[in-house]
Each structure stands twice: as structure tokens, then as C-alpha cells.
Amino acid sequence: MRQSRLFGKTLREDPKDEVAANARLLERGGFVYKSMAGVYEYLPLGLRVLERINTIIREEMNAIGGQEMLLSALQPKERWEKSGRWKALGEEVMYQFKDHSGRELGLGATHEEVVAEIATRSIHSYKDLPLFIYQIQTKFRDELRAKSGLMRGREFFMKDLYSFHADAADLERFYWKLADRAYRAVFKRCGLDVYITEASGGTFTKEFTHEYQVLSDAGEDLIFYCANPKCRYAQNREIATLEEGGRCAKCDGGKIRTGKSIEVGNIFRLGTKYAEAMGLFYADKNGEKRPVVMGSYGIGPGRVMATIVETHHDAQGIIWPDPVAPYAAHLIVIGNQELKIRNQGEKLYGRFVKAGIAVLYDDREDKTTGEKFADADLIGIPWRIVVSPKTIEKKGVEIKRRGDTTQKIMSVAEMLKKIK
CATH class of the missing domain: 3.30.930.10 (Bira Bifunctional Protein; Domain 2)
Incomplete structure (x- = not known):
């Protein structure tokens, strides 16, 4: 979605x-x-x-x-x-x-x-x-x-x-x-x-x-x-x-x-x-x-x-348990005004859909990075996946579990396997 x-x-x-x-x-x-x-x-x-x-x-x-x-x-x-x-x-x-x-x-x-x-x-x-x-x-x-x-x-x-x-x-x-x-x-x-x-x-x-x-x-x-x-x-x-x-x-x-x-x-x-x-x-x-x-x-x-x-909540928002979450992953594209980054986000969104993983794709162009992250924490979907200039440079995506304080970069294949 x-x-x-x-x-x-x-x-x-x-x-x-x-x-x-x-x-x-x-x-x-x-x-x-x-x-x-x-x-x-x-x-x-x-x-x-x-x-x-x-x-x-x-x-x-x-x-x-x-x-x-x-x-x-x-x-x-x-x-x-x-x-x-x-x-x-x-x-x-x-x-x-x-x-x-x-x-x-x-x-x-x-x-x-x-x-x-x-x-x-x-x-x-x-x-x-x-x-x-x-x-x-x-x-x-x-x-x-x-x-x-x-x-x-x-x-x-x-x-x-x-x-x-x-x-x-x-x-x-x-x-x-x-x-x-x-x-x-x-x-x-x-x-x-x-x-x-x-x-x-x-x-x-x-x-x-x-x-x-x-x-x-x-x-x-x-x-x-x-x-x-x-x-x-x-x-x-x-x-x-x-x-x-x-x-x-x-x-x-x-x-x-x-x-x-x-x-x-x-x-x-x-x-x-x-x-x-x-x-x-x-x-x-x-x-x-x-x-x-x-x-x-x-x-x-x-x-x-x-x-x-x-x-299941903290100061930022809801933390849904996996079995009842509205989506399995929240895909966020940072810098999607740039064609290369936007295309990468669209490509990854397609892979989620093809893999049968329910994903909410934040493709909004009128929101800042901070606003997107704040909304992700508020909505509380279990996994936050970020595509940005940094992740493209490292040929991966950033993955973070809702409620955790750290994130890491991994390949798309590893990420899909972990979430699925």
C-alpha cells in the first residue's frame, strides 16, 4: 500500500x-x-x-x-x-x-x-x-x-x-x-x-x-x-x-x-x-x-x-506484535525527489509485493525525513526498511525493528528473508 x-x-x-x-x-x-x-x-x-x-x-x-x-x-x-x-x-x-x-x-x-x-x-x-x-x-x-x-x-x-x-x-x-x-x-x-x-x-x-x-x-x-x-x-x-x-x-x-x-x-x-x-x-x-x-x-x-x-507502546507510538500488525514492513524512501532513489524504492516495493510480504510504502514527497520516521514510530509496524543515498552507496537497505534503538544495513535478499 x-x-x-x-x-x-x-x-x-x-x-x-x-x-x-x-x-x-x-x-x-x-x-x-x-x-x-x-x-x-x-x-x-x-x-x-x-x-x-x-x-x-x-x-x-x-x-x-x-x-x-x-x-x-x-x-x-x-x-x-x-x-x-x-x-x-x-x-x-x-x-x-x-x-x-x-x-x-x-x-x-x-x-x-x-x-x-x-x-x-x-x-x-x-x-x-x-x-x-x-x-x-x-x-x-x-x-x-x-x-x-x-x-x-x-x-x-x-x-x-x-x-x-x-x-x-x-x-x-x-x-x-x-x-x-x-x-x-x-x-x-x-x-x-x-x-x-x-x-x-x-x-x-x-x-x-x-x-x-x-x-x-x-x-x-x-x-x-x-x-x-x-x-x-x-x-x-x-x-x-x-x-x-x-x-x-x-x-x-x-x-x-x-x-x-x-x-x-x-x-x-x-x-x-x-x-x-x-x-x-x-x-x-x-x-x-x-x-x-x-x-x-x-x-x-x-x-x-x-x-x-x-x-505495547512507548513515548513515540505503538509497537504492534507481528501477528496483529497492519503490515509486516514499513518501507521509507529518503530523498525520493531524486530519480535514482525513487526508482530504487519502487523496485524494492515491487519485490515486497512479489514476495507476498504486506508492506506500507512511504512514497510521500511532501514529508521530511523526520516526519516520516516519526509517523513510522507512531504507526508501529514491526520492521522499518529505509532506502536512502547512504544505503544505495552500500548496496543494501537499512533495517530496524520497532522498539529497538539500533539499525543495520544488509542486502535486500537478507532483509526479505529476515522479514518473511
């Missing part, structure tokens, strides 16, 4: 109304545009990051047998009344209104009722179980405190997976398979160090749930966690029985610490609450009618993106 044609320009100053690092850097870097509190537009750079996160999520959900679908955001009141959540969520976060005919509708803040209703057409026998379906869809929540950039929004993306089981034992097996394997893999690939944290079930379930928390001073949560790296037991402040400075009961020795954290995912054992409300039953091996046991599992891709920025 030629940077001269890129939609979404960098800003020299931080947005005045933003405090959170993710909001400041994503807006300044041309990744997002803020429409109002809690609502952001994803520009091309931001969408590339979001889609890379979504690809990681899809790969890990598919690996455990998940099937992707897409549900409607607009939902009728009657469906939510069956579960008893229309009033409760309406008083908290659900957007509710009437259409022109006077019918009451809501914008989905979550989809347990919907999937349970739809599943009544597919699940009839124990032979139809277990079943795992998921979506990546826009959610709407009327947040009173829409702040902290992409971390708390009124309109946002959510990956929600729903599992259907014959009994609680089968749910428990899948619950921990997803918790220990799939979700850990997602966050590790995104460059996030998570604590699986015991938490309250809220309006979803009366049981304890688990949140995936990332330690960060930008977080709104507070967790108590075991400092033993082999244990990592953690509890949310809401339900904590652990005490700071005390000893961990799980590993019998680790010291308990507290820290602010960001929730990037959560998982719930729903039991039969929604199945019974929506009429989702199956016939067991003896032909007896039983309610389906359900689980719900969420990840917020936008919040993941924000958390990556909060935990």
Missing part, C-alpha cells in the same frame, strides 16, 4: 478529549476516527489490525469444532421476556425502542436467547450434541461510562461462542478445553499475557465465571493474583477471598498481589436457564425429555486491539 494514497492521516497532536493511550495513539496514527463517546469508525489501518485479530480468533474457534454464523442485532421484546431479561437489561445497558407499528425492539447486547431459540430447530436428540457455534458481530450497550477508547464502547465487536451439551459434565469438559487451550492460544498469539480470573456471573448466571484479565495501569478492574508463575491463580475484586500479601491457597506458597487489569474475554457456564426459557430440550438415550445445558464464551476484538496498544 502506498502511504500517499492511504485513507486516514496521522495527527501531530493527541486528541484533546482522549486520556487512554489506546485512544490517543489509535486516533493519532490514523487507525480509528471517533464519532462520539463510545463509538469509533475503523479506518483502513485499524480494520487491518482488527481483521488479523479476528482471523486468529476464527482459527482457534474452528480448531475446537466451532461453526461460524451471523445473528441479527435487532431483536423482538418477546424473546427477551421469555428469559426475564428484558426489564433487567433495559435498566442497565440494552437499547430499547418502538418501531413505527409500535412493536418493542432491542439492539442485542448479547445473544443467549437468540441462539437457544434457533437451536430448537436443530437439536432434538442426544445425537445432536455437543454443538459449538459462534459469531463475530456488532453489539450495542448503553454504557453510562463510555470511555477509555475502544475498551468501553456503546457499539463494539464481540466474538461470542455458544456451546450446547447433554449434561453438566460434558459442558465442564468443553469449558476447560476452551479455557486452557483455545482462549490461551488466542491471547498468546495476540501478544497478551492473561490471567484466568474467577469472577461474578452478573445477569448471565448465578455461578462463578472466569474472565481473562491483562495486568495494566489502564485497567478498570482490580484482581488478586498469585505471583507464582506456575500457579497464576486469580480472583476479581468483586468476589475475592484472597488477601494482598497473603499466601495462595491453590499452590500453598505463592504470594498474593493486586493489580489493575483489563478484561479481554469471559466464559460462562449457563446451565439450563436459557434452554428452559426458550424451549430447548432433547431426548436422551432412554427417550426422556431433558433441557440442553449451555455455555457462553466471549472475546471483544476491539478491546483486544486496545489492550495490545495499552501494553
